[in-house]
Amino acid sequence: MSMYPSSTRFRLLHSLPQLHLAARSSLSAHNKSRTNGKIKIRSLEQYRTISWKSSLEMHSSESMSDGQEENAKAAILDKVMQGRQPTDLLLRCTVLDDVGHVKSISGQFKRSDLCTEHRLNPRDLRKIDSRVPNLVPTILIRKEAILINILHIRALVKADTVILFDTYGSNDSRLHSVFLYHLEHNLKAKGSGAPYEFRAIESILLSVLSALEAEMVFIRNLVGGLLAEMEDDINHDKFKRLLHYSRRLASFKNRAKLVQEALEEVLEQDEDMNAMYLTDKKNNASRELHEHEELEVLLEFFSKQVEEIVNEAENTESNVQSTQEIVELILDSNRNALLALDLKVSIGTMGIGTGALVAGLFGMNLTSHLEESPYAFIGMSVASTAIALFVAWVGFRRLAKIRKVGLSNPNRHRRKTQHTRPWIPLPLRRRNADGWS
Template identity: 55%
Template sequence: MTQLSPNILLRCTILDSSGSIKTISGVFKKSELCSHHGLEPRDLRKIDSRVPNLVPTILARRSGILINILHIRAMVKSDAVLLFDSYSTADTHLHSAFVYNLEYNLRLNTSSLPYEFRALESILASVLEALRSELSWLRIVVDDLLEALEDDIDREKLRMLLQISRKLNGFLSRSRGVKGSVTEVLESDEDMALMYLTDAKLGRPRTKSSDLEELELLLESFEKQVEEVIAEIEQIYANVNNTQEIVELILDSNRNKLLTLDLGTSIMTLGVSAATLFVGLFGMNLTSHLEEHVHAFYIMSVIAYIMAAVVTVGGLRLLARMRRIGLSVDGSHASVDQTHPRKPDSRLVSHARAWWWRENQFRAMQREQLQQGLSMPERRTVSGDPLDPAELNAGPSPHAQPGVAAPRTPPKEPAR
């Protein structure tokens, strides 16, 4: 038999309408479940624990609600809940707590919610508890690891940081998948109307135009709580990414220091080699007429030391200059700009001054016209006339003396 065969066996636990466990890990054929509950084989494929399915889904059908989220694979009906065994679930304590809470909520009949919504609320609460418990564990592990990285950076801690980063990425994907499954149901009024199983059983089925506020509030509350989990895990993931970037910067800085040390050693070796070359010239079996000089040895030794020092100091200064890093593209241009700041263009300055002079002259002419004995209509006409472009274009006279106003043109008589 293949996994898609209708005769495949499934294990499930059934809870009745009163919340009591009717069957514990019962073995049923897929064909029997489909015929008894009015499902298609493709519907059970989503909640089959032996078929890998990483995308959380909430499917609304006329006979029930199929839920596949994290560790829960269930089918909710109007008077029963089928919990399919998840063989991949490692946390048996979490699953046991979920079954206990589900029994308690189904038995507690004080809530105004119908049977299927109480079961759905218990399932979503268990999913949220699983997300929060994993989030708490990841938060503790990340905080300890980041504190350890502040003291010392070694290979083992970097490997743990990589593993934690992968876990955070996977957890973030699962959380977004859970939120997406709920959002998909909220965006479909037809699916939410099908989830009112009790009303459909009583002969008053809901439609997409009916009042769906009860279920909408339930799903929106769960969606907001999952959003809080996603926001917190995104913050933790951002802290891990920032730490990784800082660690990379520190490692790059240490690598640069090692390279600088290597270059410094090479430069000093070059200086000693230059002095050795100079001294080696006198080691040849050739006559230099300095063999019998009294102070020749001391003079040549001083020259050799000076040559070694000059080559070494010059190379180190060149290395220090090359290591100097700035934000500008070209450091030479930046230094020139700082030494000689750029002066404003003289043409722009003269143009601005000419415009300012013309503006002041025009304003003074308007004030003098208003001070004369003009009537109110004439004043409004003079003050309301736009600035003449010819007056704006006319610059100050080159022969004008400072402090002496330019001759004014007589005002035009207003049109009658």
Template identity: 45%
Template sequence: MRCTEFDGDGKVTLVNGAFKKSELIAKCGLLPRDLRKIDSASLPHILVRPSAILIKILHISCLINHNRVLVFDAYGTTDSHTQSIFMYDLEGKLQLREGRSADTLPYEFRALEAVLISVTSALEGEFEGVREPVVQVLRELEEDIDRNKLRHLLIYSKKLGTFEQKARLVRDAIDDLLEADDDLSDMYLTENANGVIREEDDHTEVEMLLESYYKVCDEIVQASSNLVSNIRNTEEIVKAILDANRNSLMLLDLQFTILALGIGVGTFFAGLYGMNLKNFIEETDFGFPLVSISCGVFCMIAIVWGLRKLRKVQRLSMWGESGSLSPENSNRRGRGSWREIEPQSQLSGESRVDRTVRWKQDQRMGKMQEGSSEPL
């Protein structure tokens, strides 16, 4: 495996050096399956062993000891530039500065902090690159709904969904580590190497370190989730607007159809009048005005009747039918508003107390009749 090695002073001792897996397993106290997560696993992992911490998160794959850090190289990939920036940051974190030796964290925690800083910075940068075009497309859709904008929104929503899943996995990896007290206590590699035994619940220092970066990852996840929900809401609104426009077009088509129906009724009577048959109307002086007025009247009747039917169909209600329990509509079976529905007892003037007393009397009379009908 190709690695870059940092010593205890933070200096690079080996660049792109080759290490055998068996050698790493023997020196660092790892299991053969642990190194497979570096080779093939794509999910974030933070494995804690008594003498090493194996990290696989995004573009960083490294092995941390109490006095050495091995960064597995990713040259030739899209993450090589980001990993190079991480190595410069790691070198600065690992080198102790004068006057701050008493306040600095242990060697393994400084390396872990450098990893978490690089990971959160990469997530923030990627989120900013995804958020800006999404927000711009959402603002443009508020002004005008265009096919190209919807296509761009679909592409950006897929990218945002992939990023949200990635950020969620990183957050869950840190959360799983925070839930394991034994792993947190085993992360004190310097004390373990010096033979210092630490209690299982004595891990405040590393816990605070992980919690601070867990909050950063959680903020990124929440921001991406809010942006995804905005995209979903925008899509629903766009669908509603398109449905409303489609309904308007259908309504316009129905209106033209009703107008054509009315004109057709008028032309029907005009056609009857214009047939080569003797009807004796054309011989009169008022024949043409009478037929013209009749055609216009029938045409208007057909149009008004069609528009009234269309307006009735346009009315929507929770009942599906419009009706009431008025005396003139009491024989109909249509539903009315719930405010118009009253119990029959209230219509007859009987109060609830009277109905309760009458019900008890009926129950008492029924029991008496049952007792008298029993055989001796």
């Protein structure tokens, strides 16, 4: 609500153009009458403009309170969440039918439709549609499907369908193409006698195993080449690369161990392995709880292969750690050698200074009655040199004793064992077959 009535506001609005014209005319007259002060007026206007802008910026920066900051953060968060809502409801999938043909490539499906069609819970697809790569591999067994999330593969396996979910952030299109080709070929090969879901699981685990082996070979070549280079020369750059490779190797070993644990977790559960026979479930074929030899052999084979990769990674990591320890020992030895050299120079300087002290004593302007002796110069020179050499020899000998380090105490053998008599009086001792104790 305005503080002025409607009639007054109407008159003010109609009088604004007239006021504007009057102000412009007065300003032009003032400028014509003050032609000599144009530069000063312009500079004054520029100064006022600059000062007004700076004060406005300072006011805007200082006027931001905590409540306004929280409101701004909430608005940004709402905007981000609103932008992500349409994309989070859709999943990009590649679907293969019961004969191994691709029905759709990178098709978009709603998560709710997938849950309804395949009788899944919404939480089952949270890891698959996550925007952040999952570090922990999982194999989830449901009533009519098997959800596999291992490394670069996120798949839903049924008795007659395989759905591959596009992995967020995966740039290795060649690996995905090879996996898809092998999966199609394996699903079409019905002569093996294995059920549809087992052939799909075999292709998935084989792709995972190939990815682990390829990365292991790559890291092994990097580490082996660097260790061979460090045998000839050790510098800061190579030591830094060794640290980077050791971290990368530790990360790879952790991922391989997680894959092995995921496979072993399924192998330990007889009910889960029995529930993975989806074709028999679809055909209503009855099975005993322990009748899963075919699947057990398949999973054990890949589990052993992954275990070999883990052992190789551990051996490589052990070599890297041994090399790091040896390099640290070499650097410590070099540092000790430099310190010993510094001490030797200091000891030599001390010996020379001791000999120079004798010469300095005779450099004083005092009468010593040795100026007249013809052998005084030679004698004092020999004496000064002998004193300097003796002091240096004592210092070097002491340094050699200090640097002589052994695993055993050198003074241990010099100590004589003294027989201590028992302080207990004779009546309080016990008598045995050999005598009093």
